[in-house]
Amino acid sequence: MTPGRIYWPLFLLIPLFLLSWKNEQEGRIADYDNLSDYIESELDSTIMHLKDLSEKSAMDKNSDSYHKARRNYKHIEWFVESVSPKDAKYFINGPLITKYSEYAQGFMVEPHGFQVLEEQLFSDSSDVDYFIQERDLLITKLEHLKNTYSQITLDDNLFLEMCQLELFRISALNLNGYDATIEKTNISETVWCFEGLEYVLNYYFRTRSSASSLESYRSSQLCIRKSKLYLQAHPDYDSFDRLTFITEFIQPLNKDLHELHQELHLTGTSAKIPFDLNNPKMFSEGSYDPQYFSMYYSDTSGIALQAELGKILFYDPILSENNRRACSSCHKPDRAFTDGLKRAITFDEAGITDRNTPSLIDVVFSKAFFHDGRAFQLEQQASEVLRNHLEMNSSLEDIVNKLRASEEYKALFRRSFKRERDAMISSYAVLKAIVEYEKTLISFQSRFDAYLGGNKKALNKDEISGYNLFAGKALCGSCHFFPVFNGTVPPFYFESEFEVLGTPLNDKNTSPDTDRGRWDVTHLPIHDRSFKTPTVRNIELTAPYMHNGIYKNLEDVMNFYQKGGGAGLGLGIENQTLPFDSLQISKKEERQIISFLKSLTDTSGLQVQPFPLPNVDTHPEWNNRIWGGEY
Ligand code: HEC
Ligand code: HEC
Structure with missing residues (x-):
């Protein structure tokens, strides 16, 4: 912080001073004059730590440098994943399974990036050559990004919106086990995401201050600090209370960032995005743009x-x-x-x-x-x-x-x-x-939505625990993405995902279904028996379940997931994308998940009264047709 540039009353400086002193203790990041220097420096540090990962690290399972690299990457996730979403998904921080890229005219992508390194470092066996090869690929990719970013002029007007998108990503992906799938360090890694957001905020504070924006700065800074403390105090992935975190930290921070965006008269993005960042009610119906x-x-x-x-x-x-x-x-x-x-x-x-x-x-x-x-x-x-x-x-x-x-x-x-x-x-x-x-x-009027809208009484304890299990320990949320709960990947909603669960032929669970699903369309082996991930909104009303309607109730669906899908049931599904080990959740937890699913029932748009159909004078016999159809 350059003292000469600060005009604010002293009381405001005190918390900031404490903050920067704390940063100093943790390895202080310089106050760059522009964010491109910060991004470049974080990329450099990520690369540097990755270079420290050696054959020996793989053999000794020494993850020190890996964690340091993750921290630097998470600091700028808000930027990289907004500006280069495709690189991020396919080469840097994507899922650990071979994917077919739907939105890039279809190409196959083997797993690459951090998650491969994580797998090698944290599983029992490791292939050292593969580890080094993947480390080098990740370094090349990050160097390439650094080079690209150095050639474009980064627009100040967009950064706060990127931070809002990061809040979305944290709520829908990071906290739901989309990455860090093996170590399950998602909660402590989220602290690093917040450190990145804090840097952006402080950057604006230093470079773009105005008297009218003081309150929003103060409020956002406080919220970020409280979020970090909350995350640090509750680092356990399985028991983390996601709904409390979303409603008490994510949503208020989103509101603050938006207010700040307005007070600083930033123009914002002209790109078409799926929601309205100006809507302070994050995750509500009005925040989406159909x-x-x-x-x-x-x-x-x-x-x-x-x-x-x-x-x-x-x-x-x-x-x-x-x-x-x-x-x-x-x-x-x-x-x-x-x-x-x-x-x-x-x-x-x-x-x-x-x-x-x-x-x-x-x-x-x-x-x-x-x-x-x-x-x-x-x-x-x-x-x-x-x-x-x-x-x-x-x-x-x-x-x-x-x-x-x-x-x-x-x-x-x-x-x-x-x-x-x-x-x-x-x-x-x-x-x-x-x-x-x-x-x-569109359904955003369920009790679950009322809870997100601020009505804390809208859900009972079991339903809240049910959501936290759905998003966390039971892994459901890593395919059924919050808050729409289908398989279209937030925050950009570029593509809908298809998954292989190994759904059986009938509810006896003894043989696999013969429907080859998406394979019929692409003829790709990875698509054999894969189906689109449907939404679980209103699931209480839509029995029977699955593409072939085999399960009559949600208990049967839960039992299928408990057993680890078709592969877990021993149906010989080679390419299953659902983890096939048993879920290890108790009967009580199973019931809580079902309670949560039922809290997504929204009958607000489901009462359609019959109305007279238009007349066809030239064909009077058609006028006997029945509203809604006969069968
Ligand atoms: C005979 C019953 C039937 C009728 C009539 C019917 N549908 Fe469907 N609809 C289905 C079935 C079954 C599927 C799934 C088929 C598949 O996946 O191969 C489907 C799929 C869809 C989907 C895709 C949903 C998704 O999540 O991918 C939409 C949208 C849809 N129907 C709209 C319509 C509209 C609009 C009409 C009238 C023009 C209509 N349907 C008439 C049975 C019907
Ligand atoms: C690997 C991704 C994945 C995971 C993890 C996952 N699902 Fe699914 N889910 C799907 C897909 C794909 C389908 C459709 C399968 C089919 O039609 O055969 C589905 C179907 C469902 C259905 C039936 C939907 C309908 O309309 O018929 C329910 C209910 C459901 N999932 C709930 C859950 C719950 C609860 C969990 C966690 C215990 C979970 N899912 C975990 C991908 C996933």
Whole structure:
């Protein structure tokens, strides 16, 4: 701190002075004039510590330098993972399994980075050559990043928002065992993330102070300090109370950072991101922007009217070939848009389809659709269902013609769409309207959400423990990501993940299912039997469970996870991505997880009253069609 630059009253300086004195004790980081120097210096230190990791470290299991490198990396995680998310995920701090990158036109990525080093250092055996090779790869990657960052001008306006994103990452990934999976040092590592945020804050304090922002500085600094103390006092991964930490530290800090952002008149990012960083209520419905997930995200005119029209279409069996089946035949609102059946009934009513009808609640927060992810956009998904001979057995062309026969529908389209072709009813307009309706099927009004919104009485002790188990010891949250609880990876929601659980053929748990899931789409061995991770929001209402609907209740699902999935059950699943050892949680803990899952029930959008369907004068026989479909 340069004394000459400080104009603040002395009482404000005291805590800061104590803070910097404490930093001095811990190996003080210099007060750089700009954050690029800080980032460069942290990258340098990370690299330096990695270089200290030798063959001998691997053999002696000496993790000293590893931890030092982790600390320096975690200091700038807020930056690296925001600016270079792909490098971070695939080469620096990604998961410990071979991945197929969905959003980078699909390439296979073997595990690399810190997690491989961690595995080598903390497991019984180690392959020293592999360890050194991976260490060198990580160093090369970090040097490459350093080089890249030195060639770009870092914009001061964005850093506080990156810190807000880091708070999101901490809540949804770090605390849920997304990294540090072996050592489970996530809680103490989070202290390092906060040290990084503290540095950013102090940097602004030194360089961009204004009288109006003093209160926010003070409040954020205090919150960071209290967060660190809380983390230090509760370092145990399994018993860490994530919900308390999120509500008492993460959310208030997010609010403070946002206020500071405004008071300093920072412009913020112009990039499209999935949520509104200006919304002080982090993790609430309003903090997300469903538009971000839409194929036609720039076409926003008239979307409210389009959603109203889409709602009519969704419940109108006119969309099917026989005028007897609507989307809502299988996606029933009172069952959170599922049908209660093991697998859906075919169009001819003579058989059953291959898969269980998934919920449409929060379906918008996804980057791939169907259990096997064969559609990348909701529009594409809807067009496939309409054509599918087992489902609606129609075509967009037929549907457009049928709708054009109705004066009422013509008026509805005219009022909802500006472009002449769409106002006259086009395939685009039909799909767009249905998708706009689907985008309104969002659930953030459960008791769990009320708790996040500040109502501490909304959850009981078992439900709170249940969440902490779900996010921690039971590993659920490392696939079902807080707070949407599906497999689309926060905070950028670039891709939805597919996982191999080894789901059996039936609830006897004796043989594996024959459905090869995503393999049917990609023909990649790692995708054999992999399925999209669904949300567990409203799970109480959507039994039976899994892509094949084999489990009738949540107890059966929990039992499957307890046993370590298909591989744990001995079904010979070679490529399982779910850990296959038994979960080691007690019956009581199992019940607590189920209590938490039930706290996600949100019936607010599930009571849809039947309404009259538009008339078709030229085809009076069609007017007998039944709202919601017959079967
Ligand atoms: C016959 C019952 C049935 C009908 C009718 C039906 N669906 Fe589905 N829906 C399903 C099933 C089963 C799946 C999963 C299929 C798969 O994964 O292969 C599905 C999947 C979906 C998904 C993907 C969900 C996800 O999480 O990936 C969406 C979105 C969807 N349907 C919307 C619609 C819309 C819109 C309509 C009407 C145009 C419709 N469905 C009509 C049964 C039905
Ligand atoms: C490795 C990633 C992974 C982990 C860990 C995981 N899940 Fe899942 N979960 C999935 C996938 C993928 C599916 C869909 C499987 C299928 O359809 O066969 C799923 C399905 C479910 C379902 C049924 C959803 C439905 O709509 O049918 C529930 C409930 C569930 N998980 C809860 C949990 C709980 C509780 C835990 C922790 C004990 C957990 N999951 C751990 C990936 C995971």
